[in-house]
Amino acid sequence: MGRPGREVRTDFPHRRQADKDSGRAGVACQLNPPSSTSSPLDKTLPAARGANMTAERFDPASADQRWQRAWDEAQSFRADDTSAKPRSYVLEMFPYPSGRIHIGHVRNYTMGDVLARAKKMQGYEVLHPMGWDAFGMPAENAAMEKGVHPGGWTRDNIANMKAQLKRLGFALDWSRELATCDPEYYGHEQALFLDLYAAGLVYRKESAVNWDPVDMTVLANEQVIDGRGWRSGALVEKRKLNQWFLKITQFADDLLAGLGSLDKWPEKVRLMQENWIGKSQGLRCTFRFPGSAEGVEVFTTRPDTLFGASFVAIAADHPLAQQMAETVPELAEFIADCKRGGTTAAELETAEKKGFNTGLSAEHPLKPSWHLPVYVANFVLMDYGTGAVFGCPAHDQRDLDFARKYELPVTRVVADGDETGSTFDGNEAYTGPGRIVNSEWLDGMDVESAKAAVIARAAHEGWGEGTTVWRLRDWGVSRQRYWGTPIPFIHCGTCGVVPVPKDQLPVTLPEDVSFDVPGNPLLRHPTWKHVDCPQCGGKAERETDTLDTFVDSSWYFLRFASQPADKPFDPEVIRRWLPVEQYIGGIEHAILHLLYARFWTRALAHIGLIDVKEPFGSLFTQGMVTHETYSRIDPANGQPVYFSPADIERGADSAVLKADGAPVEIGRVIKMSKSKKNVVDPDDIIAQYGADAVRWFMLSDSPPERDLPWSEAGIEGCARFVQRLWRLFGQYDPAATGEDKALDRKRDQTVQAAGQDIASLGFNKAVARIYELTGAVEKAAPSASRSAAIRVLLLLAAPMMPHLAEEAWAAIGGEGLVADAAWPPVDPALLVEDEVTIAIQVLGKLRDTITVPKGLPREEIEALALASDKVQRALDGKAVKKVIVVPDRLVNLVA
């Protein structure tokens, strides 16, 4: 059982138990069992015993841990699949276990945590899980650099980061923790992959990849920098390899249409996905070679401009160009020249349009007697459309640049306002709307009608058809790497590509692998890949590619919701939790992760495994945490040397290095990064200020979608506020008597508004309201109202500063844990003011304000306004021509 290098599992459904029984961690990172539950005899809250009700200061160093343990022991945040309550699934994008959490994680998870805790208080059954996106390159890099095993490295990192998250007191259901590198997880993923294969959504195709000849591995496009491998620096080659693909294009239309229903997603993300999917509708048609059945097939979105054509251009790697190059050395040279061109944005922007006249000509499809020259052109892309275009210079800038250079005809076919002449002057193409001109039977139509007319005729005459072209490509998921999900297929000389039978899943990674030479360890492992064919029993080889890690994160939110041992998830339970009510993460995942997850949701629905349309109902992309930089110019080389904030003494508007007391330059506030040393370590600040102050800082001031500038002064202010609340909570007096109507009103208004702010993730506004109520309570004289307000304030603060809240809750004799307490109710009658302050304007300028009973009739307000000295002075004897009264708000006197 679990012997390294074992090829095929035969007992997947039962393996989980078996492995735990044997105590083996397995090859990958098995997670710790849930922490032991408290003794049933221990009904009192253990942490409460440590709470010091009379302490003048709240001591996070002791309180944080006590309450974290109390929540663990009470399993306060365990989600109940069978609960009858309304449900809320709050999810933050799970982290890659790099080793340490960074401040961005703290911000992200604090936001989700406040929402989850508030929802729980408001009566929802909340699912708020956490796990690890644990496969990927950094683990292999660590293996290469430090000689450690990727599995061990990852497991250690997870343990560290889990401890860090615990120190922040997040309300997470740790019983659902998962790691994608756990065979239990990726085995189910393999099963899903086989299901998609059976449904025809997975296929193999020969495809060009970026190959690093030094590291002997495939690189993602992002890992190729200026044509060189990011690690090795070697010139990257294009290689043809058999690759596995997921048929995401089958859902292109639906993925695009679905964006319309995502009204709780940022407009920006929807636009980015829309652009990425890139739907273009147009005409595909053939320009025949005279007297031949052969021709060049082109795609255009502007069939209306067909009469403005003046050339045909094909891509350098178009098969026709390749074929001709064999016999025409000048063309071969030109093609080679095209390939040498840079691919960066700036180079493309400035690259000159160049072409090579093949000497061929092609018939215009609408007028066979009209022959157009055929060029090979450097601006035509083989991998978009058909790899060939017709050039209409008057109405396409690239075509115009090209036509001017090679002195080709430029004919206007769309009127630009009054300009209808066939001769097109200037060097700026007209791409706007207009009537079709100089186009025979199309003349007089608008652009859209002309497009339809040409497509209809093409279809009728058989030389072309209306078609849709997508920018979106099928998703290549093969990675020639070790630390990923093995693709569950076997290559047999007799039977071909054979899926691993499901009862043999998971296909686990071998543990005894080496990283001392480049290349894929799975490929050179002595035994792992050698297996018998499941079909014919003959000798066969395992697929040694592993899946792109984006596959792992494309369905983890389903596994969080339902974790049966014998299948990836239970559809019935999925139906209860999904879609995720609120998903929170970084904008960097706007396209790939979020698009892939939407695709998987559709693919799994397509094969009947789930009944979910969109995985994430509401999406929120949070801003970065930034910090100013501290530097000095190194006189030796003129380069800046950066200093860590920890080594800096920050004054009001200057900063000095602690080591030498000499000043340093205070630089721009930018994203925290190791190279600029403007980072703060979550552990350090938690140790220094306590988890609640850190959490409070994360929520204060900046709106959550914007960048949050970290500052020493800011966190100190937060830590002070934690103590200020503690002192106020200490003034709670259950025996106090007397009513303070204004405070009651303020209290309920704050509950109402803060609740709405949290629901809409306006944490900075909720924070401001809590400050306001705090100030109001502090100023109020003792009364029953004041005590009630203190209690409410504690409950409002609980989602944000849970440790402080628990400590104070225990101190004031609250029942159970504040984590289980109910959100304070509001009295609707108290939400409306009985007095209002009305602004009095003269000619739209504020001149005075009056405080009157709410609902005072217009005439009385008007009379009071006119009675004001300040108003009379502003009127300066002029007659009032018109009076605008907005009841309970303002009066505007127009003189």
Next chain:
RNA sequence: GCCCCUGUGGCGGAAUGGUAGACGCGAACGACUCAAAAUCGUUUGCCGCAAGGCGUGCCCGUUCGAGUCGGGCCAGGGGCACCA
């Protein structure tokens, strides 16, 4: 090049077309203290002694009234890109 977002005090930022600057940070002054920290109080958009005037990147417009709506610019940030 195309598309999107953002521009408000010293700083982070509030503000259903209706009192711009809530709240926080910072700063100043005061109280407490032998002193400091902590805490508490007052002040804090700009000009002006005041009355008052000016003020949400700039210019126009709509409106009784514009930070907010429309048009045109400018600046910063981001995304996409020889996509036919």
